[in-house]
Amino acid sequence: MGLSEGMRKINLRLLLHLSIGGLLCFLTLLTLKEFELIQMFIDWLLKSLNCLGALIFEEAQLGQKLVSLGLIHLPSGFLGGLYTGYKVKEKLEVNLIFPSVIVLLISAIRAVVILYISGYISSPQFFSIILGYYFGLGDDYLMGVIIPFLVMTAGVYLGGYTVNWQVEERVEEEKISLVFGD
């Protein structure tokens, strides 16, 4: 009885930290993506480099998505990973997958809420949009969901292992001279 209570306590604590890690990822993602901070930076950069019009081409859109992955999804995952790695020390290789899964779930719930508010919930398109976007039945699921999820997961692992990386500093070897004076 005491043992199972203890286990439950540990699991709840782990669950709490993983959830906070996921929430941190999501909030960073929301700040960088939805408030368009990075998008404004990309627009400003392309405008400064006199190549904003290139975004009419599909390959340039792919380039823009790569920049977004590097500046939005990877740092979001990394930040969540730093927190999770700081609080969770055991079984990192398994536990660090959860923050990005939590982000995926929160994003899916948020999409459902937005569709509900916009009145799509009663439309026949509702389930096709949700299924399409989150379960890969749509056109853009690869760049829209799968790759951002993988990049964010990579960010979480890198953040988690950055905190837990044990570095043993090399001790400077003392040089002992065996050469005696004349």
Next chain:
Amino acid sequence: MRIRRKIFGLRPPLAIFIILVIALFSAGYLIIHFSLSRNLSEDGEYILFETDFLKFEFPRNWRARPKWENNSLCIINMLNTEADSFFGLIYYKSWKFAQSVFSEFDLKDGLSIATFEINKFYSKIRERAQNATLQFLENGTLNVSGYDAAYTIFHIENVTVGNLQYNLTGILVYFLANQGPIEIVFYTWADRIWEERYEVFRSKILESLVIKHGA
């Protein structure tokens, strides 16, 4: 105890993170840059955009979006560098679809279709701005890629968006290509410099527009 080395004086996961950020950013920018350099005009100041049906040039720093396309329509739209003017082009890919949209008109009467489209646009503005007024300034025909195109220059006053109030001046061009009708709209909400903006539109975009043979 195992020695775990550092990369550039940083913990390896942190170093990998920084390298990945730089790599994704650089790769993304290079793709954008190469797609631009492959499609620049001879003088390097304009982008040459080409589809199966048409091609035209536009200034390289205009804020463009990828074309939207389905079986019936192709839509291209963009804002100019100063973000005070809008350019849009609609290409109807099939006569059947165009007939269904303009069922009450004879498609060959370009001027009435241009007027109809402007009135539709104006009534949408009126939903938000009750005091808006529409004036037709000039009607006529011009040559676009060898086709006779009907055009209408219009002016809408007292357009309100939030607390902002401005006037719109623009042109709608309509003509029939072999495969279907084409509508081009250009308008600015900085109407004091309409002439200047219109000149860029006419001399750079409209004159460079080529409807491909068979389209």
